[in-house]
Amino acid sequence: DSGVTQTPKHLITATGxxxxxxxxxxxxxxxxxxxxxxxxxxxxxLIHYYNGxxxxxxxxxxxxSAQQFPDLxxxxxxxxxxxxxxxLYFCASxxxxxxxxxxxxxxxxxxxxxL
Amino acid sequence: xxxVTQMEGPVTLSEEAFLTINCTYTATGYPSLFWYVQYPGxxxxxxxxxxxxxxxxxxxxxxxxxxxxxxxxxLEKGSVQVSDSAVYFCALSSAQLEGNNRLAFGKGNQVxxxx
Numbered sequence: 001d002s003g004v005t006q007t008p009k010h011l012i013t014a015t016g017x018x019x020x021x022x023x024x025x026x027x028x029x030x031x032x033x034x035x036x037x038x039x040x041x042x043x044x045x046l047i048h049y050y051n052g053x054x055x056x057x058x059x060x061x062x063x064x065s066a067q068q069f070p071d072l073x074x075x076x077x078x079x080x081x082x083x084x085x086x087x088l089y090f091c092a093s094x095x096x097x098x099x100x101x102x103x104x105x106x107x108x109x110x111x112x113x114x115l
Numbered sequence: 116x117x118x119v120t121q122m123e124g125p126v127t128l129s130e131e132a133f134l135t136i137n138c139t140y141t142a143t144g145y146p147s148l149f150w151y152v153q154y155p156g157x158x159x160x161x162x163x164x165x166x167x168x169x170x171x172x173x174x175x176x177x178x179x180x181x182x183x184x185x186x187x188x189x190l191e192k193g194s195v196q197v198s199d200s201a202v203y204f205c206a207l208s209s210a211q212l213e214g215n216n217r218l219a220f221g222k223g224n225q226v227x228x229x230x
Binding site for chain 2: 002004031033035042043044045048056058090092094097101102103104105106107108109
């Protein structure tokens with residue numbers, strides 16, 4: 001158990017809908033990262049928040065947004081869902097926002113299926 | 116941009132055999148390198164890491180050495196067990212920019228160990 005929790009574990013929804021994925025980082029970690037894992041694209045970095053502020057963006061679609069709250073939990077919002085958004089979404093956390101040496105601890109993921 | 120290349124295809128081997136999974140990278144500066152493992156139905160777990168050239172990461176009998184001259188970080192284990200069956204991901208994190216702690220992953224290798 002990494003100490004990172006994600007809810008829900010599974011999510012089934014229809015095209016055009018909007019969903020919210022939730023992540024709670026390990027106790028004491030200030031950074032939260034979101035990744036998408038799909039069969040065709042592999043594991044891709046989406047976005048990084050540090051202590052409530054956005055720090056870096058990766059291959060995140062405009063239909064997707066995220067935020068980190070004062071209690072440090074984070075939510076990833078996916079809207080106008082398309083079939084191709086079906087994937088496993090991981091959250092990870094780390095202590096700070098260092099120069100790449102920090103270990104990121106991953107949650108169990110949320111499996112999203114868009115029908 | 117920064118990228119990681121892993122050898123193509125699944126790896127199938129017998130119990131107690133020697134395992135090697137190749138990983139090469141392209142990056143500016145001096146990245147940190149990681150191996151993560153994903154067991155069926157679970158999130159990613161850090162297996163080992165190395166943060167500078169010639170460092171050797173090791174854990175649970177697995178080893179990998181950070182080779183700057185060949186830009187490689189190959190994973191090895193001398194005698195695999197059935198419980199090592201999983202997907203293995205090589206990843207890097209750039210050390211150049213403060214706050215740039217995103218992980219770039221390889222495509223992963225499915226390892227199947229047969230009793």
